[in-house]
Amino acid sequence: MIAFLEPLKTHWPQIQIGLGAVCLALFAAGASSRRVKAIAVNTIREELRKKILYFLVLFGIIFMAASGAISKVQPGREGEAVAQMGLFAVSLFGMLVAVFAATTALFSEIRSRTIFLLFSHPVWSFHIILGKFLGVVGIVFVSVALMGTGLVVYFALTPWWPLTGKIALGVSLIFFQLVMLTAMCVLGSTFLSRITNILMSLILFFVGSGHAFFKDITEMMKVVVMKYYILAFLFVLPNFQKFAVSGKALSGELSLDATYVLSAVGDALFRAAVMVALAILFFRVKEVGTERWE
Amino acid sequence: MNRNVVVRTVDLTKVYRTFWGKMYVRALNKVNLEIYEGEVFALLGPNGSGKTTTMKLLLGIMFPTNGQVEVFGKSPRNVEIKKDVGFMPEESYLYRFLNADETLRFYGNLMGLDKKTRNKKIDEVLEVVGLTEARKRRTKEYSKGMARRIGMAQVLLKDPKLVVLDEPTIGLDPRGAREIKDVILELKERGKTVVLSSHLLADMQDICDRIAILHRGSLIKTDRVENLLTIVDTWEIIAKNLTEGTRQKVGEVIQDGGGELEKIGHPRESLESLFLKTIKEEEVEK
Ligand SMILES: Nc1ncnc2c1ncn2[C@@H]1O[C@H](COP(=O)(O)OP(=O)(O)O)[C@@H](O)[C@H]1O
Ligand SMILES: [Mg+2]
Numbered sequence: 001m002i003a004f005l006e007p008l009k010t011h012w013p014q015i016q017i018g019l020g021a022v023c024l025a026l027f028a029a030g031a032s033s034r035r036v037k038a039i040a041v042n043t044i045r046e047e048l049r050k051k052i053l054y055f056l057v058l059f060g061i062i063f064m065a066a067s068g069a070i071s072k073v074q075p076g077r078e079g080e081a082v083a084q085m086g087l088f089a090v091s092l093f094g095m096l097v098a099v100f101a102a103t104t105a106l107f108s109e110i111r112s113r114t115i116f117l118l119f120s121h122p123v124w125s126f127h128i129i130l131g132k133f134l135g136v137v138g139i140v141f142v143s144v145a146l147m148g149t150g151l152v153v154y155f156a157l158t159p160w161w162p163l164t165g166k167i168a169l170g171v172s173l174i175f176f177q178l179v180m181l182t183a184m185c186v187l188g189s190t191f192l193s194r195i196t197n198i199l200m201s202l203i204l205f206f207v208g209s210g211h212a213f214f215k216d217i218t219e220m221m222k223v224v225v226m227k228y229y230i231l232a233f234l235f236v237l238p239n240f241q242k243f244a245v246s247g248k249a250l251s252g253e254l255s256l257d258a259t260y261v262l263s264a265v266g267d268a269l270f271r272a273a274v275m276v277a278l279a280i281l282f283f284r285v286k287e288v289g290t291e292r293w294e
Numbered sequence: 295m296n297r298n299v300v301v302r303t304v305d306l307t308k309v310y311r312t313f314w315g316k317m318y319v320r321a322l323n324k325v326n327l328e329i330y331e332g333e334v335f336a337l338l339g340p341n342g343s344g345k346t347t348t349m350k351l352l353l354g355i356m357f358p359t360n361g362q363v364e365v366f367g368k369s370p371r372n373v374e375i376k377k378d379v380g381f382m383p384e385e386s387y388l389y390r391f392l393n394a395d396e397t398l399r400f401y402g403n404l405m406g407l408d409k410k411t412r413n414k415k416i417d418e419v420l421e422v423v424g425l426t427e428a429r430k431r432r433t434k435e436y437s438k439g440m441a442r443r444i445g446m447a448q449v450l451l452k453d454p455k456l457v458v459l460d461e462p463t464i465g466l467d468p469r470g471a472r473e474i475k476d477v478i479l480e481l482k483e484r485g486k487t488v489v490l491s492s493h494l495l496a497d498m499q500d501i502c503d504r505i506a507i508l509h510r511g512s513l514i515k516t517d518r519v520e521n522l523l524t525i526v527d528t529w530e531i532i533a534k535n536l537t538e539g540t541r542q543k544v545g546e547v548i549q550d551g552g553g554e555l556e557k558i559g560h561p562r563e564s565l566e567s568l569f570l571k572t573i574k575e576e577e578v579e580k
Binding site for chain 2: 038116117123288
């Protein structure tokens with residue numbers, strides 16, 4: 001590419017780590033606000049008092065157990081197969097929790113019109129959006145931690161225990177993947193209807209999870225203009241695939257070094273921060289309460 | 295009178311767009327209001343006349359389509375002034391998954407109260423609105439009246455300079471309504487400015503200083519309650535313990551003086567009829 005971009009490119013992982021650290025600090029600073037904290041805690045409380053969340057987590061655990069019981073693949077490779085199924089289950093059900101909670105968070109506040117009372121207090125859209133985002137991140141954290149701990153403990157007690165560390169890493173990466181997804185849904189909820197938001201998020205999660213595949217087929221496209229549009233879109237779209245610990249990584253063919261992991265986490269935090277910032281801007285100019293629900 | 299203006303609107307207009315902008319509802323049309331410090335000001339009008347819309351605009355919840363609104367001399371979108379404004383919405387829109395205690399703690403945190411003050415004040419305001427016993431019950435189990443009381447408790451917790459109450463007595467039995475009205479009078483006594491709305495006209499008569507009559511989004515009349523209700527060319531003598539004979543004598547005296555005795559009877563509430571008359575005039579003019 002252009003020459004002056006070269007150093008940027010070679011140090012890209014370090015830049016991502018740096019940006020991630022800055023964004024983490026920003027999130028932490030925001031979370032220290034009492035108003036943000038109050039809204040985040042209220043969001044968590046709302047979700048925890050709904051039954052559906054427990055069902056999702058429970059289904060996730062059942063799904064993991066069931067996939068462990070039925071997977072009879074190549075002898076000697078069962079551990080990896082079960083690990084992959086397990087991580088897939090954590091990611092899938094974690095995604096459902098994230099999409100469900102994140103698309104509901106703002107929506108329910110508007111539909112129940114509690115937003116009017118919220119706006120009569122000294123809160124900005126900054127407090128509301130960041131509070132909602134951090135609340136949902138908290139819920140996602142609890143769900144992923146519950147399912148992930150189950151998986152890790154299970155592996156630690158089986159002959160496949162050497163995989164435990166990689167599984168723990170895989171679960172952690174899934175959490176950051178879902179942080180990004182949460183930010184995406186919160187952003188969507190500032191300008192889309194709830195159904196559109198859910199559908200969009202699922203589609204984008206699916207496309208972003210097959211990032212490499214979609215990039216490859218786009219590279220082969222003949223229509224140049226179209227091709228660059230799609231490549232630009234894929235560049236903006238979060239690469240969810242980066243956070244999936246693959247079979248190759250589990251078997252040790254591919255090494256997951258610290259730089260790779262940290263830069264992926266940095267990428268997730270940076271993109272989440274950008275999306276949350278956009279959500280705050282959109283929400284600032286949005287006029288709530290003009291919708292009618294009768 | 296030279297008093298501080300707390301709320302001022304200039305040609306305040308709000309148009310709702312529905313069906314993706316294909317339909318318009320002119321909910322408020324060029325409304326000019328001035329509300330002074332320390333008064334109880336009522337927006338009166340039937341359902342759909344724009345009372346709630348006015349309140350949402352002066353709270354900065356919605357944006358005017360045209361015209362301006364100022365609260366304490368600033369835009370209501372300014373977060374600073376929200377510390378001095380308390381709002382009780384029309385229906386108490388509550389978090390159904392919280393109990394009264396949690397609800398008030400949540401709002402207390404938004405107000406920036408520290409924990410100790412917050413908890414102490416919550417005990418106090420729950421006592422005032424009479425919800426101490428029910429404080430641990432989820433708000434979704436609450437009756438309409440109880441829900442209104444939490445809305446009020448939340449206002450009292452904030453203790454703001456300007457109190458905005460949307461239909462504070464709607465859905466309450468007469469006793470509950472009286473209690474709310476007593477709270478309003480107490481707020482006035484403590485120097486607060488109160489803006490309230492109602493479609494129950496007679497209901498508000500005894501607590502308001504001034505009223506504004508809204509009809510189909512237009513301000514028809516604003517004045518002090520006494521002025522609006524006084525019929526200047528007619529006199530009323532209020533007396534007690536009149537015997538039949540005295541009443542006849544009074545009639546004779548009036549006729550002797552060239553006056554005209556219209557009626558001798560018992561006094562009645564009249565705000566309601568005033569309202570209906572005003573509306574009728576407006577409709578004839580159109
Ligand atoms: N969100 C909305 N979308 C469209 N029209 C609305 C909306 N809210 C209120 N209106 C209309 O605006 C007018 C005024 O409503 P409102 O301010 O709620 O009246 P009030 O509080 O006096 O009953 C009504 O005609 C109502 O139907
Ligand atoms: Mg109303």
